[in-house]
Amino acid sequence: MTSPRVSHTYNIHYDLNGQNLDVLTSTKDLGVVLDNNLRFDQHISLIVHRAHQRANMILKCFQSRDRSILMRAFVTYVRPLLEYATPVWTPHHIYLVLRLEGVQRKFTKKTVWFKQFIL
Numbered sequence: 001m002t003s004p005r006v007s008h009t010y011n012i013h014y015d016l017n018g019q020n021l022d023v024l025t026s027t028k029d030l031g032v033v034l035d036n037n038l039r040f041d042q043h044i045s046l047i048v049h050r051a052h053q054r055a056n057m058i059l060k061c062f063q064s065r066d067r068s069i070l071m072r073a074f075v076t077y078v079r080p081l082l083e084y085a086t087p088v089w090t091p092h093h094i095y096l097v098l099r100l101e102g103v104q105r106k107f108t109k110k111t112v113w114f115k116q117f118i119l
Contacts, residue, residue, distance in 0.1 A: 032085050040089040044096050051081045051103040059110055070111050078103065 014021040026035040026042055033043035058073045082100060091097050 030085065032088055040091070041096065043089055044091060044099060047081050047084075048099050048103060051078050052106070054078045054081065055103060055107045059107075065111075067111050071108075074104070074107055078107070 024036070026033055028034075032040070033046060034040065035042055055074060055078050058070065058077060062070060062073060064070070082103060091100065
């Protein structure tokens with residue numbers, strides 16, 4: 001006979017020199033956000049958002065529509081955001097991989113659109 005799963009919730013309070021320490025659901029260490037379940041979904045959402053912002057800024061601010069220049073700007077300014085500390089937070093779920101790859105996919109589609117629009 002198997003016993004049903006029992007969920008245990010512990011109310012542990014830590015204090016340091018009489019000051020209660022807050023229980024956090026996530027923390028940021030060396031620029032990487034880690035939640036209390038050891039997942040990096042919040043971190044990936046944050047860097048995808050920042051990468052989209054930077055990619056859009058490149059398209060908005062660069063006067064040149066030469067695809068090689070725009071791709072060099074993307075590699076210089078956006079990819080470091082997407083690649084920082086990847087050995088630590090490498091995604092294991094396909095939906096997270098697709099979100100990360102979506103930044104470059106969207107950027108390259110916009111550069112192709114600019115090329116078609118100008119010609």
